[in-house]
Each structure stands twice: as structure tokens, then as C-alpha cells.
Amino acid sequence: MNHPIPLHSSDEHGDIPPSSADQGATKTCVPSLSHRVLRVALIGNPNTGKTTLFNALCGLRQKTGNYPGVTVEIKKGRLNYGDHELEIVDLPGTYSLSPRSPDEMLAVELVLGLRPDEPAPDVLLSIVDASNLERNLYLTCQLLELGKPVVVALNMMDLVARQGREINVSALQHRLGVLAVPTQANRQIGLESLKRALLQAASLPPPPRPDIFPAPVESELENLRTWLSERPHLRSARKVGATASWPRFLLLRLLLDSGSAVERRFREQYGEEISAFLNAARQRLSEQGLSTAGLEPRLRYAWLRERLRDCVHQVRPPAFNWTDRIDRLLTHKLWGTLIFLNLMFFVFWSIFRAAEPLMHALEFTITEAGELVADWVLPQPGILRSLFLDGVVKGVGSVLVFLPQIMILFGFITVLEDCGYMARAAFLMDKLMAKCGLSGKSFIPLLSSFACAIPGIMATRVIEDRRDRLATILIAPLMSCSARLPVYNLMIATFITTNTFLGYWLPALVLLSMYLIGVVLAPLIAWALKRTVLRGETPIFILELPPYQLPALRLVAYRMVERGWAFVRRAGTLILATMILVWALLYFPRTGIDAHGNVVNFELACVELLARRDAAADEQEKEHWHQQYLETQAQWRRQSWLGRAGRWLEPILRPLGWDWRIGMAALASFPAREVVVGTLGIIFGVGEDFHDEAESRQLRQRLQQATWEDGTDQPLFSVPVALSLMVFFALCSQCVSTLAVIRRETNSWAWPIFTFVYMTFLAYFAALLVYQVGSLLT
Amino acid sequence: MSAELTLRLHQLKPGQRGRIARVVGNDHISQRLLEMGLLEGDFVEVLALAPLGDPIEVKVSDYRLSLRRSEAERVCVLLEPGHG
Incomplete structure (x- = not known):
């Protein structure tokens, strides 16, 4: 049975649109689909509730698709309706299907079924903000040309009611030749009718193509088709997707969008020749008064206005417009900015401070649980116990410890996005960020990076433009995160004395300048990257x-959990693997020559010394064995592979004022920057955990007393060395978690490697400059 | 009756309103402006300026857009008499 959707939209209002009463009939006409999955492409403007609808339809049955060369993440989800299974592909939000970037090109390829790895969709689901119908239907109007059934989800019907308007849904269906379903995705209203409409649409003929382009455009399209078909041999590369004949919509894009991603893609195969052909065609059209720039929007809107006449009625006076009132305050130059800054301070405080107790509790629980398990399963000291406790448990801990910050930040971001404030934040901050070639959307990710770059980099998803997003990701780790604070604090407390003329303020000034280094360099680097x-x-x-x-x-709540889980699942393994690698580099070899020239197994020696300490009768003896233990542990780490790497690197570290011990501590901090403090503690024989002020003071004394091991007995640390170490840590990318997240977010190894290389060079030369200049001055 | 005044959209002050006379330019920026519904003949009103004077917030039909001044410059507006 064919459904009574008129093939040609008309102004007759007499036709009965398909309604829920037809359900039985519909089911009988789609049995052919029951044996296979119905593929649906979900597409719509930003801010239409598209992701909300996708989540409401598919729940947790989603997976993420990655495509080479593309940074957007495309989600696919499945749902069952009756006997039918539907697969929904969530395309990135867009205002139009004229692609300029590879990301936008992917959406076009997916809806047209041009990717060899993805079958074409059976139905296009176009979600629109019903309170802004005409503008939203522009994209739908483009979809009508694809020769696929289209279902329109009229979302945000609550806003339409607030506007005092009513939409004549049946008239809309007739005029556009589509099925339209009113929905309110955030309240899960209208979902059943929508699923029904999707199945129903699959058995219907595609909507009639809107007849909007004048004859000269149509004839140029034919010329183009002929031109391409005369060069079939060039199509073998399958770069544009070798279909039997080019979809009309693709040719339309090729003709109308000068310099678009489609044209670039065709030029890869057909060479400059095709650009010459296209320019000539555009010239011919222009001479007939049909300049291709802006031609399509003007024609489509004219068509839409004509079709939509009488579809929307003002039935009541609109409800009080809160948005106008609120916006007068929130986008106000002064008040808006003040409110924004307060809000941002609160967000920042939450991820910087409020997450802290949660992070400590998590770390404590994991360590304690790990020790319990280790005592039970692996009570004997040895490689397995050490691997488990110092590699796996610490590794898992260092992954999970990020969860509070990630979840809190994404909680805020989701609230700000869903209530509509995110766009205002971008509006307020745009000019400031534009100075270094970014946009207002980069502000929140960069601000968050002062707490931790991991959630900050994950938050760059709000930036649609690929280059802006990459630039933001690449400079985010330059913001001084909370993991650098222990390094700054140790160095400042140890070497920045307060008895100079600046006195009391000097430590604070040094700390502030560490933060400023990143703030000053990041925009310069963004500026350079964009050029x-x-x-x-x-x-x-x-x-x-x-x-x-x-x-x-x-x-x-859903989004907080989803983001947290995505981080654990996708970056966790890489972080864990690095933790285990660094553990092995510090563990092996465990036999070596001790201070007395004897060959010992350091691990067994440590265990024995600890046992003696615990069995000691009085405090003095306890202290004696504890010191022996710390010395042996230091000896062990100093001759480990990582210690040897430090010695090997010493020649290039000397210009920074560092010896191999500082170099080794910096290397050992690759899993996380703050580890440098614990490693220095071990190497200088005071252990890695500082439980009280006395133990921290002990480390500071050891550092102050440390001398070069080359026989000169010069003090190892001086103010320039401390500053050089701090500057190095302010700028280096000694944080495997950041690199793992960059790898995941950019879907490429090239960007994390690039980040590591550029930041390490930057850190090295900045530290070199600080030490050399500092040495001249002191 | 006062003569109608043509301005570029970025020259309007907050609260000023007019009818779009033309969107100039042949590139993707003017195409995007048109796609976003800034069409000849439609009313547009400047609602606010961002703290550093850029971008600007405008209202077209029933919705709000934020445009950079360099983009708003493409839009020629016939100022409504009485709103000057």
C-alpha cells in the first residue's frame, strides 16, 4: 500500500496526513525491513536538542565511530521498535550542507552514502527547532534533494506554545512532502510517534525534489555531469566515492560552492582542469544574473516562505519573553562581564578545590584496597608485588584520580550549554581570544586547564572549527595546572629566600610569574600555529x-557519567601502560653494587631493613634502620635504568644547571608532573611520601646541602637552578595523561607527538635561558 | 518624512533597527550570512555589543545571532525612520 503523502506539495488542505491511526496499515507495508537494520541519519542545526534526542532514542546502546583525517566523533546508536531494529547515526550539528572543512565533508559523504565503509542511510531524520521554523528548515530543504525519505522532528514544541503559536503539522507535511512529528526530546515526549514515522517513511517514496533552481543552473549541472562522465578513468581512485553516477546534490555543491571541500576533493582527482571548468560555468551563470554566491540561500528561503505560508499561526499573545529580559543583563558590557567572571571563578574553584577531597579519597581508597589485595594474594616481596603495587595500582589510581575534575567540569558545561549560556560566554570572550586567532569558545577549555589540562582538552569539543579546536588543544597544556604546584612549592620553599628587599612578597611573585609564563606564551604559540x-x-x-x-x-547526570567513562575507557589503557613502563625503568636492575662495594639485591635488602626497623626496640634504633633503608632505596633507584638514562642525558642537562639526579627525577615524572617531588625525595634519601612538615623540611635541607658529584663539591642547587627547574616544569609536557587525551581527542598520533616535541623544546630553551641569564646575574 | 539612511550592520547602535537592503560579497561568508537567515527585506535589530565592542548581538525575525564586526560589515541596513 502506498501512503497518501502527496507527491507534489499543494495548497490543498483536504488530504489526510498520515496519523497514528495508520499504524497497523504501516506495519503491514514494511515487512521487507524486518530482516535488516533500518539506517537513519540524524541531522540538524546546533542547539536543536539533537544530541538529547539521540540519547533519548538510543539510551546506552551507542558506540563511537572514528574516521581517519577527521576530528569529529560520530556516534551510532541502536534501538528496537516492535520487530524492527534501527541504527541511528548522529551527524555533527550544522546550518547547511555546503561543506568547507573535512569534518563537514564527512557529514555530506555519510548522508549521500559515499563512504565505502558506510552504507547509505535509508531515512533522513531532520531535527528542527520548531520555534524558529523557517531558518531550521533551510537544512531540511537541502535534505529534500537527496532522494531519500525525510522525517522532520519538530522539537522544542514547548517554546512554540510559549510564543503563543500553533503549527499546522498536517499542512507542513503536505507542503514539504515529508512526515513531521512534534517532539520535546528533553522531556521524552513524542518519541514513540517519531520511531513509528521513521519506519513508515522507509516504505514511502522519497519527497518530491523542490523545484527551486532556474533552468540555467540545471543545464550547467547537466554540462558538469557530462564533463565528469567523459573522464571515467580518473574516478578509479575512489577518493570522492565511486558511484555509478554522481548524486545530483554533490554536483550542485561542486557548482555552487566555490572553494569548498567538495571542490578540493574533486580537484585531487581531476586536477586544475575541473576548477577551470567550474569557474567558466559560474561565470556563465553570473552573466545571466545568477551569481552563485548566495544564490542557493536566496532561492531556498523564497521557496520555503512560499511553502510555509499559513503553516504557523499566532493563536495567543506570546508569553513573557524571559530571554529578552535575561539577555539584557547577561550580555551587558559591564554586568554581563561581571556575572561571567564570577561564574567562571566558581567553575574554576570547583574543579581546582572542590574536586580535591574527592581525588584524595579516591587515591586513598585505591592505594589501601591495592595493599589489602597485595597482602592477600602476593604477600611475598618480589617483582610481582612491586609490579602490582607500584605499577598497576598506582596506574589505575592515576587514571581514576581525574574523574572528579572531568565529571564536575562536564556537569557545568552541560548545564551552561543546555540553558543557552555557553553561546553568551563565547560572545563575551570572543574579542579577547580573537587577538590570538582563536574564538570565544576557547575560553572555558583554557580556563579549565589551569586546574587540569585533561578536562580542559576534553572540553574543546564545544569548538566546531577544526583548526581552532586543535590550536586550543595544543596550547591548553601550557596553562599551569594543579600538578605543577607541588614542584613550584618545593622549589620556592627551598630556594627563594624571604630576606631580600622584596621580602615577604618574593615567593608569591615567583609563583605568579610561573603562571604568567604560560599565559603569555600560550597566545603567542596559538598565533604562530594559526599561521x-x-x-x-x-x-x-x-x-x-x-x-x-x-x-x-x-x-x-548522563553526560557527566558518559564523559568520565569515555576518558577511563579510551585514555586509561595508555596511561596505565606508561605507568608500568616507568615502574619497570625504576625497578630494574634490582641487583647492583651498594655503597660498600658489595653486590646486593636491593629489593631484598630494602625488605630486610624495613623488617629490622619494625622489629627495633627503641626509637633510636628504629631511626637507624629507617635511614639505612632510605639510603639503600636511593642507591637502588640511582642505578636503575632510569638513573642510567639520567646520567646519559647529563651533558645536555648541564647547560640548564641540572645534574643527572635532577634529570632522572624529571624523566620519572612523565606519568605525572608532581611525581618529580617524590622521586627527588627517593634519590636524596628521604623517601617519597611526606606525611608532615618535618619530613618535607628534611627534603628541603637535603636539596640545599646537595653538591655536585664531580668532585668539585659545589652546591647542586642555586636560585638559577631552582628557577630553571620550575620554568621547565611550567612549559614541558611531562604528563602522559595529557598526551593520551590529545591522542584520543584528535584521533591521531601526530598531534600528541607534536605537542610533546614542541613543549619539550620550549621548556628546554626557556630553562636554558633562565639558568644562563640567572647565573650571569648572581 | 526623513530620508532613509543606509548603514552597515556593524555601525548600528544597540537598540537600532532596520531592514536588510543587501548582503554584499561573493564568498562563503556572505553565503553563510544568508544561510543563517540574514535575508534582504528582513528586519534586523542590534541588541548588544560584547565588552570590547566586538562581536555584536543582533535579533533577526525571532532569533538572536552573534556576529563579528567584520562579518556584520557585509550587511547593508536601511535604518527605520524614527530609530535613528
């Missing part, structure tokens, strides 16, 4: 400021 490796046209910053809405708490 070199990330060069390209300035992205358009036309941003919609959506109406304010109350966020649905269920969705906020």
Missing part, C-alpha cells in the same frame, strides 16, 4: 544565541 601548521581561512563566527531554557538534570 603555520594550522593555517587556513578564518572561521566564520556567526553564532546562534539560543533562548534560555532550564536544563534537564537527568541529561546533565
